[in-house]
Amino acid sequence: MPNAPKTEIRYCEHAARVIRVEAPAITELLAAMAHLEKALAADPGQTAAHYTPHNLQDKVAHWIHGNADTIRTHLDTLTSRYPRPTTTQ
Secondary structure, three states: OOOOOOOOHHHOHHHOOHHHOOOHHHHHHHHHHHHHHHHHHOOHHHOHHHHOOHHHHHHHHHHHHHHHHHHHHHHHHHHOOOOOOOOOO
């Protein structure tokens, strides 16, 4: 893609070294976590809900929760492929 937008994951500051990572999907999730941490630290007045027209603000919560549920489902599916390491002492 010669004219790829700069918002693609490969341009993300957190995923700059994907070529060195064994599981790119995990790298993308780590990048997403970093973005979530920034979002949690942000002023609520800087959110999409704040700038959404008043007649559409009720859709923002549905969109956020729906996508979060999808992410959780996919993350559970991905991580269930790997046995959880056990520690012995």
